Amino acid sequence: MPRKLKKGVLVVLEGIDGSGKTTQARSLLRRLRYRGYRAVFFREPTRGPWGREVKRLAARADSLTPDEELELFVRDRRENVAKNLVPALEAGKVVVLDRYYFSTIAYQGAKGIDTGKIRRMNEVFAVRPDLVVVLDVDARAGLARVRGRKTRDELFEREDYLVRVARIFRGFKGPEFVHLDGRGDRRAVGRAIWARVAPLLLPRT
C-alpha cells in the first residue's frame, strides 16, 4: 500500500553542471519509493517542445540573446508546472525536480539579466518548493566532471561563467534552502538530503 501524504511535497535539486544533482535526485527518488511514497521525477529543461528547443539552440554558442534564452526557459517551465508539477502535487505525490527557476536566476542572471526580475517573472506562475537543495562545487571541479569534448578555450570561457553562476547559487537564503558540499562522499550527501526531506513527509491524518 503506498503511503499517503496530506499534500504533495516539492523538492528541488540545484547546482552548476557537474555538481552531482542528477545522481542525487535519482537516488532520492529510489529512497522515497523504497519507503512506499508515491514519488515522481521531472527535470528542466524538459523533454517537451520548448525544452528541446532551448537545449538545441543553447548548444550553438550565441544563437540566442540572454533575453531570448530566458523567455524559452520560462515557457518550458510554464508547461512543466501546468502539465507535470501541479497534477502530481494535487495527487499528493512527492515531486523530485532536477533544476527549477533558481537555475534561471543563476544562469541567466550570470549573463547579466536582473536576478530580481527573473525571480518575479517566475514566481507569478511557479509553485513554491518545500525544499531547495543546492549542491555546491567549484566551477573547475564541476567542469572536470562534464568535460566531454570541449576545447581548451571553450572550457576557460565556461569556467568563468560557471564561477558567476555558482556565486548566485551560494547566495540563496531562506528557510527552504539547504546548501550542501557537492564534493562530499555521494552517500553522505544522499543522507544529508534525506535528513531534510524526511520531516516534510507528514502522513495523511
Ligand code: TYD
Ligand atoms: P542540464 O540540467 O544540465 O541538462 P542535461 O543534464 O540534459 O545536460 O541543463 C542544461 C543546461 O541548461 C545547463 O547548463 C543549465 C542550463 N539552464 C539554464 O541556463 N537556465 C535554466 O533555467 C535551466 C533550467 C537550465
